[in-house]
Amino acid sequence: MTCISRSVAETEQIGLELGQRLDPGTVVAYRGGLGMGKTAFTRGLAKGLGCRDRVTSPTFTIVNEYQGRLPLFHFDMYRLSGSDALFDIGWEDYLDRGGVCAVEWSENVADAMPEDTVYVTIQRHSQHEDWRVITIEGGLEA
Numbered sequence: 297m298t299c300i301s302r303s304v305a306e307t308e309q310i311g312l313e314l315g316q317r318l319d320p321g322t323v324v325a326y327r328g329g330l331g332m333g334k335t336a337f338t339r340g341l342a343k344g345l346g347c348r349d350r351v352t353s354p355t356f357t358i359v360n361e362y363q364g365r366l367p368l369f370h371f372d373m374y375r376l377s378g379s380d381a382l383f384d385i386g387w388e389d390y391l392d393r394g395g396v397c398a399v400e401w402s403e404n405v406a407d408a409m410p411e412d413t414v415y416v417t418i419q420r421h422s423q424h425e426d427w428r429v430i431t432i433e434g435g436l437e438a
């Protein structure tokens with residue numbers, strides 16, 4: 297599915313709608329560079345999962361946890377050099393905890409993403425600085 301977001305609020309709304317229908321154990325892997333709206337999308341995702349706490353970027357903490365209908369584990373792999381570092385922080389344990397793992401900069405840990413990962417690719421729209429082209433693909437139905 298591909299859609300166009302015309303504002304931060306629309307990106308959050310698209311994330312919210314995805315969050316409402318995610319199953320336990322799902323990995324949501326983002327692709328797309330700095331400032332594309334991965335953290336904004338995750339704010340909506342968290343809302344859709346029923347998490348009430350404010351979502352902040354895990355750039356420095358690597359992973360933040362939120363409690364909702366399902367727990368959300370929000371990773372930022374920007375500073376990690378490869379998937380070994382992800383396994384070192386307990387990636388497999390997170391996968392087993394029945395939550396949703398949302399991974400920013402998944403490009404850096406591509407080989408650690410499970411087969412049924414939901415990929416969210418966010419790109420800038422060619423017509424407008426503040427528009428984004430958001431593609432959601434993969435998952436079990438793929």
Ligand SMILES: Nc1ncnc2c1ncn2[C@@H]1O[C@H](COP(=O)(O)OP(=O)(O)O)[C@@H](O)[C@H]1O
Nearest residue numbers: 301302303304307330331332333334335336426
């Ligand atoms: N349509 C849009 N969707 C998401 N963010 C947008 C959009 N238009 C402008 N922005 C801006 O882009 C930035 C996205 O930041 P952030 O979510 O932290 O991105 P990332 O996590 O991908 O680095 C914010 O400053 C936001 O205001």
Ligand SMILES: [Mg+2]
Nearest residue numbers: 334335353400
């Ligand atoms: Mg971010």
